[in-house]
Amino acid sequence: MRSVLTAFIVCLFALAAGAAELHPPAQVTAGNSITIATSGSGDATFYLIGQSVASKRHVQAGTEIAVDSEQLERAGIYTAILCASDGCASANFVVTPAAPNRLSFLVHPSRVPVDSPNRISAVAFVQDNFHNFVLKSEAVKFSVLPKDGKEISATRNSENGVAWVRLSSAKKEGPTRLGAEIGHANEIRVVQQVAADACNLRIKASRAKKDFLVETDPVKDCSGNSVPDGTVVSFTKVDEAGKATVDVPIKRGVAKVELPVDGRAKITVASGVVTGNELEVAGGQ
Amino acid sequence: MMRKILTAEFAEKTRRPRRMGLRYSSILALLAALACVVLVRELRVLAKENAPRVQLHADNLGPRSIEDLTSKSIPRDYALAWQTMEQALEENRPGLLDGYFTGIAKQDLTQRVHSQIKSGLHTRYQDGGHKLEAIFYSPAGDVMELRDRAKLDIEIMDGGKVIYQEPVSIEYTVTMTPGADRWLVRELQASGGVKP
Numbered sequence: 001m002r003s004v005l006t007a008f009i010v011c012l013f014a015l016a017a018g019a020a021e022l023h024p025p026a027q028v029t030a031g032n033s034i035t036i037a038t039s040g041s042g043d044a045t046f047y048l049i050g051q052s053v054a055s056k057r058h059v060q061a062g063t064e065i066a067v068d069s070e071q072l073e074r075a076g077i078y079t080a081i082l083c084a085s086d087g088c089a090s091a092n093f094v095v096t097p098a099a100p101n102r103l104s105f106l107v108h109p110s111r112v113p114v115d116s117p118n119r120i121s122a123v124a125f126v127q128d129n130f131h132n133f134v135l136k137s138e139a140v141k142f143s144v145l146p147k148d149g150k151e152i153s154a155t156r157n158s159e160n161g162v163a164w165v166r167l168s169s170a171k172k173e174g175p176t177r178l179g180a181e182i183g184h185a186n187e188i189r190v191v192q193q194v195a196a197d198a199c200n201l202r203i204k205a206s207r208a209k210k211d212f213l214v215e216t217d218p219v220k221d222c223s224g225n226s227v228p229d230g231t232v233v234s235f236t237k238v239d240e241a242g243k244a245t246v247d248v249p250i251k252r253g254v255a256k257v258e259l260p261v262d263g264r265a266k267i268t269v270a271s272g273v274v275t276g277n278e279l280e281v282a283g284g285q
Numbered sequence: 286m287m288r289k290i291l292t293a294e295f296a297e298k299t300r301r302p303r304r305m306g307l308r309y310s311s312i313l314a315l316l317a318a319l320a321c322v323v324l325v326r327e328l329r330v331l332a333k334e335n336a337p338r339v340q341l342h343a344d345n346l347g348p349r350s351i352e353d354l355t356s357k358s359i360p361r362d363y364a365l366a367w368q369t370m371e372q373a374l375e376e377n378r379p380g381l382l383d384g385y386f387t388g389i390a391k392q393d394l395t396q397r398v399h400s401q402i403k404s405g406l407h408t409r410y411q412d413g414g415h416k417l418e419a420i421f422y423s424p425a426g427d428v429m430e431l432r433d434r435a436k437l438d439i440e441i442m443d444g445g446k447v448i449y450q451e452p453v454s455i456e457y458t459v460t461m462t463p464g465a466d467r468w469l470v471r472e473l474q475a476s477g478g479v480k481p
Contacts, residue, residue: 047406047448049441051475052393056404056443074393076475081441081449088448094477108425121424125460131389133458133474161458162421162430164348 020044020061020084024093030130031098033069036091038062040084047081050074050095075132097132103140105180105187112169113196114223120167120191124180126158133161138182145177145188146170169193173225195225201276203235203269208258212281214267215256226253231271239265239283337371338414339364349422355468359429359461362468363417370394374408377401387462388471404443411438413452417459426463428471433457 020040028034038044040061048055048067051074059065061084072078075097081090104125112119122142126134140163143153149170156163163180170176173195179188199222205214214235219227233255236245240263248255259267261283269276339360343351351359366385373381379398382391401407413436421430434456441449460472 045443047404047441047443049406049408049449050397051473052396052400054397054401054404054406054408056406074474077455079441079449083443083448090449090451106423106425106427108423108427123423123425123428133472133476135458135476160420160430160432164423166348166424 044084073130098128101183107189196221337412343419409440
């Protein structure tokens with residue numbers, strides 16, 4: 001019943017639209033001005049409805065109506081309506097994206113441990129100058145620009161306006177620049193590569209007055225990069241008094257702590273899931 | 286005999302208010318039932334208007350696979366985005382767009398509402414539902430691209446006069462990004478449209 005009613009209303013509109021007609025181009029590239037031919041005569045009102053526009057102005061039916069490029073920057077479906085004394089006529093037309101010349105470039109994460117395979121993702125959304133998605137396939141050049149290394153690049157074709165790659169981090173810590181390029185657009189993002197988990201964690205103990213001073217060797221990852229200051233190292237002591245754990249942040253590359261010991265004691269060290277060597281000491285010796 | 290007549294009259298007098306009471310209560314019950322029917326119908330209409338029907342298909346989604354929670358949030362939040370957009374364009378209230386839109390989509394729609402206000406226009410939608418297909422979910426889970434095939438009856442009004450009315454099927458390319466407690470529409474670009 002509803003569709004019949006709708007069809008009836010549409011027919012009424014079509015009949016009413018018989019006198020004045022609009023002839024916009026079927027397809028327009030974003031950011032271009034157009035003229036719309038009209039038929040009929042007398043005073044009329046012209047409306048242009050689009051994604052970001054809803055304008056109204058008085059025109060003469062039967063003349064060509066100019067539409068500014070500024071009104072046609074956003075891609076999508078536009079409706080042109082001409083209302084004269086004898087009714088309203090309308091026509092739809094499509095504004096398609098212009099040439100790709102802009103990228104919305106997302107890189108994650110901003111900090112990544114060294115030597116992590118496929119840990120970095122780079123996603124580029126292909127757009128024209130007016131932020132419209134360019135949906136047809138376009139080649140996007142991704143590049144990695146290490147601090148003191150040679151540029152590595154790869155090209156990916158966009159699908160539905162998106163191109164993306166997965167990248168592995170280098171073995172050496174430090175910032176690296178990732179780029180994506182299309183047309184005149186060249187977007188750069190910086191990813192900080194930081195040391196991975198500690199590797200070969202070792203401690204040594206020495207006497208300090210009544211207590212023992214337990215200290216790590218310089219804490220490094222498996223690629224030889226210094227683990228950043230602030231990373232927590234846990235020292236655990238088991239002696240006659242029981243078990244005690246002390247968490248200490250790395251300072252200037254090492255972690256150290258003074259531990260009181262009753263009788264014989266075992267001291268172990270760990271950082272995250274990595275464990276180090278074990279020491280046996282005796283208090284009072 | 287006289288006594289019998291008196292008793293009958295008395296009985297008749299006592300029955301009459303009872304009958305009247307019964308009559309009124311049955312009318313009241315009938316009215317209440319009628320009101321219930323109308324209310325239920327209105328509520329159904331309201332529910333229909335409040336939440337456009339959105340069906341999400343994520344079978345061909347990649348490179349990241351969709352999480353259970355996300356597969357529920359996306360159609361819910363997209364439906365609410367359309368609901369607020371339709372209301373904003375009908376009532377010319379740009380503030381309604383704050384809830385479910387961000388970035389260029391919000392900028393475009395806000396501009397549209399402001400130019401509607403300037404021109405004295407408003408747009409009314411009859412939402413026939415959305416078939417939403419998720420086509421790209423970034424590896425970091427921070428953006429999703431979708432394709433929406435929407436069926437709409439669009440009515441544009443200048444003041445109280447209808448200047449355009451048409452049922453349309455429009456294909457939109459949509460990007461959504463996660464916000465604090467919901468997914469937000471960042472891009473809504475009509476990429477194709479056909480008359481049904």
